[in-house]
Amino acid sequence: MAHEEDALEHEGAYQPSPGLAVAVPDPVQTPELPAHRERVTDQDPKAMRRAVRTVYTLFYLSVAASIWASIAYIIFPIESGNMMDIRNNNLFIGIGIGFALLAIGIGAIHWSKAIMSDKEYAEPRHPTRGKESTRAAVVQIFTDANEESGFGRREVIRNSLFAALVASVIPGITLFRGLAPQSSEENPLAGDPVALLSHTMWKEGTRLTHDPSGRPIRAADVTIGSAFHVIPEDLAGLGHDEGYLEEKAKAIVLLMRMLPEQINEAEDRKDWSFDGIVAYSKVCTHVGCPVALYEQQTHHLLCPCHQSQFDVANGAAVIFGPAARPLPQLPITVDDEGYLVARSDFHEPVGPSFWERH
Structure with missing residues (x-):
């Protein structure tokens, strides 16, 4: 009989006899706060x-x-x-x-x-909320x-x-x-950010070259769907003590090629591209991060800093993110040797839109 009770107890089905006293543990008591100690x-x-x-x-x-x-x-x-x-x-x-x-x-x-x-202080939790008394x-x-x-x-x-x-x-x-650099006799525009960002090293006839090698780019070498990081040819001749980084920060460009019929150009910009090749400033118009990611299927440029996206097929218009205006476009053409060259400088300041603009 004792063996049967042991077996039932191990199975969780053991019921004590009515005459046996079973010890029931006391419920857990909430601990009291310790006595307050004055500082x-x-x-x-x-x-x-x-x-x-x-x-x-x-x-x-x-x-x-x-x-x-x-x-x-x-x-x-x-x-x-x-x-x-x-x-x-x-x-x-x-x-x-x-x-x-x-x-x-x-x-x-x-x-x-x-x-x-x-x-x-100790206070109980209350299940209700939102009442006037609360x-x-x-x-x-x-x-x-x-x-x-x-x-x-x-x-x-x-x-x-x-x-x-x-x-x-x-x-x-x-x-x-x-x-921004302070204005001086040698550089009177340095104290004006708008004027400083309105002019870069690009000018008529300047060849587009690979960044950082400085090798000129032929139009025939730019395939559909490709993207090139570009700097002006004259930049290679500058030393780091002569403002190389400052000039490069303003003049960096992304060069892309798509089918000419995929580009929706404004009437006054019909001659700013060449056979489907377009060039846009690489400086994001949000806070100036480098726009470096190109998606060739959608023709979108992505700024990795704050996720602004620009539609290259539609004048680099902003389609997502905090950027306030399109990327400035660099007008381009080819020279007699087939190399891509700039038609002029940018027609608007490059860089962030928070600078005052007129």
Whole structure:
């Protein structure tokens, strides 16, 4: 009989005799919160005042560091070409920005740990939501949070935090000055981005050459469905100290060929292509990334940075993405030797559309 009961128990079907007592485990109890431990700043008013001073001092130090980063940009101009100025520019701007953000972070953490309310709260979950009482409770929560954090009460901390956050963007705004060269007697257009991007090395008769080899391209060598990365022939003669990268950044072109009947050209651009060969600026009109991906079946160009797409068969019009205008087209033809040449420069500025245009 005992063997039968053991077998039934292992099968999960064992039922104890009515006279046997079975121990039932107690349900799991929710653990209580530990006793609240007051911080030094809660016990000592002097410690609280020291903590407040520490926080707003850190925020004001952040302001000073942000201003220093902007001053360092002016004191050590990278335009001078002096290697020591370039090193000091990077070093002191980096130190200023880094310390500004670090001081904000440390100040915010010290504020939350030493000054904000340190009481523990526990509240049950509620299955309902959206009632007027719930909305009123949310408003009350924000009101309590403002009171506990001291954000509305401690004006010195609040104002110093605002000042630090506002000052932290000053170095970034200052650095925008370096996005375009400054005008000078030698280069008066350098301070005007629109004028700077309105002129490239392309001019009438300039041969289209392979990037980066500089080898001229014959029209007969461009097959249907192919795409070439192109630079002007004159670019090969420039050294890196003579603005090679700057000129190349403006003049880079993509050359493609399709069946002539597939191209929908505007009347005033009928002579801008040659036997189905078209050339468009490689600089995306969104933020200036290189448009480098060509899909020969759809005749679409894709910018890999933000996914703008341009339809080459329809004047490189934007068909998807954040770009605001079509890619500028380079008018081309062939010379007496069959090499592809430019008919002129671009008829509009290349590059991003956020530059002011007329």
